[in-house]
Amino acid sequence: MGFALVPPTEPELHLLHGWLDSWRGVGDIVVGMARQEYDLELRRYNGRGWRAMFVPSGVEHSFISQGTGQLCDVCEQAITADHLEYELDIGGRTLRFHDKCLDMWRQVGR
Ligand SMILES: [Zn+2]
Secondary structure (H helix, E strand, O other), rough: OOOHHHOOOOOOEOOOHHHOOOOOHHHHHHHHHHOOOOEEEEEEEOOOEEEEEEOOOOEEEEEEEOOOOOOOOOOOOEEEEOOEEEEEEEEEEEEOOOHHHHHHHHHHOO
């Protein structure tokens, strides 16, 4: 149950454009973070630079977006566009939750 000790917020580093615009800089960061067993997700936003997100290896990756109408894995109701949809990648499985359902799911344990 070690996962339960990990706080729900993931460490996110918003790095300066200038540094990330050089691939040498990116390589230095990736190697350094990999040494500390962090997974890296790198995104480029059209015309708005880069964003890097580091997640400890083996820990759930979560994404939050506007509901897409998919079914929640707790209450089995559709997550509609007027709700936030939390998407978690855990061990190759993708789970989706309403924000309230995610809280319930975390409390119950896994
Ligand atoms: Zn739900």
